[in-house]
Amino acid sequence: MPSMEQNGPRNTTQTRKQKPVLKLCNQPRCAADAISRREILKKQRESLPIASVKERLVQEVKNHDVLIIVGETGSGKTTQLPQFLFNAGFCPNGKVIGITQPRRVAAVTVAKRVAEECGVELGLKVGYSIRFDDKTSSSTRIKYMTDGLLLREALLDPYLSRYSVIIVDEAHERTVHTDVLLGLLKNVQRARLKSVIDHAVVNNKKASNGITKENEKGAECTNFLKQCQRKFPPLKLIIMSASLDARLFSEYFGGARAVHVEGRQHHVDIFYTLHAETDYVDAALITIFQIHLEEGPGDILVFLTGQEEIEGVERLVQEQLQKLPEESRKLLTAPIFSSLPSEQQMRVFMPAPAGHRKVILATNIAETSVTIPGVKYVIDPGFIKARSYDPVKGMESLIIIPTSKAQALQRSGRAGREGPGKCFRLYPESEFEKLEDSTKPEIKRCNLSNVILQLKALGVDDIIGFDFLEKPSRAAIQKSLEELFLLGALTDDCKLSDPVGHQMARLPLDPIYSKALILASQFNCLEEMLIAVSMLSVESIFYNPREKSEEAKTAKKCFASPDGDHLTLINVYRAAGELLQKRRMELGIEKNEKNIKGKNEKILRKWCRENFINSRSLRHACDIHSQIRGHVEQMGLPISSCGDDTLQFRRCLAASFFLNAALKQPEGTYRALASGQVVQIHPTSVLHQSKVECVIFDELVQTSQKYIRNTTRIDYLWLTELAPHYYAMQG
Template sequence: MPSMVESQQPNGNISFKHNRNNNNKPNFFAGRQKILEHRKSLPIASVERRLVEVVQENDVLIIVGETGSGKTTQIPQYLFDSGFCHDGKTIGVTQPRRVAAVTVAKRVAEECGVELGQKVGYSIRFEDVTSSSTRIKYMTDGLLLREALLDPYLSRYSVIVVDEAHERTVHTDVLLGLLKRVQNVRSNHIKNQTSVGHKRASNGAILEKENADPCIGVLKQCQGRNLSPLKLIIMSASLDAHVFSKYFGGAKAVRVLGRQFPVDVFYTVNPQTDYLDSAIVTIFQIHSEEAPGDILVFLTGQEEIESVEKQIHENLQRLPEDKRNMKTVTIFSSLPSEQQMRVFAPAPAGFRKVILATNIAETSVTIPGIKYVVDPGVVKARSYDPVKGMESLIIVPTSKAQAIQRSGRAGREGPGKCFRLYPESEFEKLEDSTKPEIKRCNLSNVILQLKALGVDDIFGFDFIEKPSRTAIKKSLEELLLLGALTDEFKLSDPVGRQMARLPLDPVHSKALILASQFKCLDEMLIAVAMLSVESIFYEPREKLDEARTAKKCFASSEGDHLTLINVYRTSIELLEKRKSEVGKDKAEKVMRKWCKENFINSRSLRHARDIHSQIRRLVEQIGLCISSCGDDTLQFRRCLAAAFFLNAALKQPDGTYRALASGEVVQIHPTSVLFRTKADCIIFNEFVKTTNKYIRNITIIDGLWLTELAPHYYAKQE
């Protein structure tokens, strides 16, 4: 870039120095009339026949497909065309993120010339667009894990493709272990059937062969099932094939080349003290000095994204009218799927699109038109301390692998530029790759699912990379305390089985089950839905007093859970009233205006409504009784204490709180309605470690309830 004056202010410039890197990408979203030519032009098309042959020859295949090779969209179609869906079988393709499952399914349906949900479909949490005729199914890895609860042998699938395996999410790692187990069971079942098939009793019944096979109990359950061998394809965008190959007993690995487009990499001359301000400065530098092309900006979460978006709009208003040709769009995991799709729409003619994204945009999705990437070099990552039993989301530096993936977004359609908001010397200090999520998160949800799948020996489960024994032990203890497991650490019935059927954190699942008994399930459904999304309230710095005043209209003196319920019920009442008056579309517009006036995140609220309706159907299916406690909030708070007893805290003489389970000294987060209230005993939903140790989403309880409602955990003297 041209020489610039160093500045930390949004209206200044940042000095960058130039480096060079190579990346790639064709356009997956060309017009329908060019689809055939586009498919033929993909690098993977030249090896279609050989790839199919290799899949036929190997039960497990590792494919390292460079960015832009076409592996995600094309391989399932090649397999379908080669007869892998005979006898009504399905090809399943997993993705770590729901937005990828949705967008790729839509693209493949378009390429096949079929309606989405017929031959090609997708399933993500709370949304299923498939039918009995679906033969190519894209889904999140977590969704396939839940599907295994109903069909432990995944008998409908002939091939399962695990895409983006290099991301090493906790669900991906567990899924690989499960698939290895399922594949062995199905292979042994075929062998068993073959070896005894010729032996018939006089009445024609098959004589069962007794042997010492450790899977014999499972094989007996397989009798009568139409099970065929299961093919596994593990796809990765990075060169770590040896990890997966070794895990699957020396499985064959192949590499598919992609097209290479150069990406010029720029580093800042000096460290940046505020990466958000630096990102905004860089966006406007690119807009004023660089050729047309969209900008992708990586940020750590919804709050940062919305803050930067607002500042961009304010800065645009200060520019001459002919320089305001910039359109912002956002993408993050909690954003409803239909709103995530907006990033794929082209910018209006003459406008530059600025995509503000979390690391969801690193590898999982292909957004057309990107020519510039702004990378602050940080990411929000889970961190779990199994000794203290406390989990937090903290902002940490990216790995080198992440930085390379991010810069590659600029080279998917042609030459591009990446602006890293840190000096080159800092890049050299980064870790080579990201630590697998399974080694840095609470395993309670994963272990509950494994128990539901019949995996009793968690310590002996064949993880691709084993989590620590301490982490496993802590999660087992937590599930035991929640009543999901028996004293023998078996899945309890009915509580454990009911919890396993709900796609929620175990403590939230238990809260719903208890709420049915406390006759406040209506309230708990709302609370859990609202806790499942990010940032219902937002407090812009420039309108902080107005935002806090608006929040007081909904605030409950008893805490945040009831405050969230007040917001939800007020919004639903307004929405239903307006629907009857002006219709659904206009009612939604009124709702957005109401949210803006009350400093409520309309996207999060809408997402909470969707989750609420889905969870409500699920709790009805498992037989829970839905009733309301009405104005008797005491019952609701007692239910919270019974469910969240592990997250209780007592006030200390200095005004801080001590979390009873961990002994940690914590403070109430400033966003809580109880921030300046000093109740003697509270329960919280979340521990957040930033500059201080904070607890969030808090409700006041009576400390005596803990010994009454959780006597198995709290001694009388406490």
């Protein structure tokens, strides 16, 4: 492999003049343009590698109930296979082809692309469904969704009877929801097949009722699913992976058939550094400009670890461009990460104007989940941000770790999609050999409480005996069961409690948030808790740009509550609501609803900008609030407000978050009461320097230090009063 120079020519300077991000061109289309676009899409589809094996794949699906498809990046499997199956008649009697994705971004972007290819409006024949956002209808036949959403659908429809085919895409990513979903689908498929066999047996009178019942008792296939009273058509199950090793999935499904679909991969030159880089962000910035100034045409894809890094590099690129000659400034930035609004995510797929180059700043979402055209150069610093949960300490660590070899290969492959490319790995070749072969499955490094609650709701009594693809640790399962018991979701014999456990399972939230909402109806503060939970469920509401740090802190003080972060978030939400209500009154004579909505959004964005509030997160919180409010109304919980009596709200927080309480120590630190960990209040908290006696917190995270985030002050004595079952036991 060729090697890069250790540092290379530094085409960067340190001027800090901000320039607005250049917008990508998006020319309006006339009717002729639309026809031309359809022709382009048709040619693109026909040129995909998967198009040449269309008939074979359709036949394989007809012949096998379970099929493993290993499709290399760029094969077209995600967009084309569902269309092949739809056209081949796999949606009889209004049945649906469901395709799961690990990430929201992929579900949305792929659905939009497929709808465009089919020439239909999104939400009709082709749609998507993710948490708090649904673009489907009764006519939807190809449905993209997150794996977590399909798990929730199973709560209402245990046999997933609407689906004729379910495709689990990106299975190699091994998210916790994907792993659990595979176990669920294995049971659903067997149960549906058994319903067909049992009905045939009864109809043909080939067995007595007694024998049938004995078969049902001992049948492994029904496992946790109740006996079918109806006949369901067999379910076709397709597992798609970009990893070349399908053996694990094949063995899990009893030696299922595996087929390989060639990708469209051109030669990619791999470059390594001679020595390890001390600052990979700086090295990435240098490499961006080396490529821009020295290499031929083609877009650049840079892998970074998260939103903060992406926004930082984006700003530095803009600053650096100001120091270059005018003719060398034709470089556009396009970020993509999971919490970015979909309309902004679309910018990465738009071609740059003639003579310009695009640099895409992405998290690992761009490894396999979405395909970005035009990329010829990949910069891979070799790191990823990963969450790891310690069940003993009850603490989640958010740490930056090296990628696996499989991830590195996926990243480099992105440079060879449309022609020969280059990948610049910002580490020595010797370090590549030391990388793990694959990423550790999420189920082995996360809090399982939410997943276990859903499994219990599905009727899985024996969690440890559940047929996981790879079993999580017994300690992690036991810790989560203990937490759910303490929250009142489980009975003494580990069954779902009635009504609390069933109510918690119905809400698409972390169990502790669900319990907070249920209790809030008793504390007469459900209106406030709905807002708090919605705001806690999104990315950070406040942003603090380095160059305007003091201004941002001053703006935050306008909303700050001396009682803590939860009430501060409520203040922000209500201030935004009052602003929009005032505008609605002013625009009362405006008859065009679309105009009113557009004006409101513009005013809200301006208000957010002035107050250093993340408008995207605030809008998302509003959407979540609307959906969760609908859930609690359906459950019959009375929605009332505590008004100015914030004491009731804080007491409700203590009753709900009692496992997340921390007490001030003599030296000024805090001790998390459940785990005994010595922690600090996070610097972003309004209570950071207040040194209150006792707080509850939203999460305990280890980054550079052990921090508790989103805190509210409580009275220490409330804990024994409101959670005696835990604190009396703790002594």
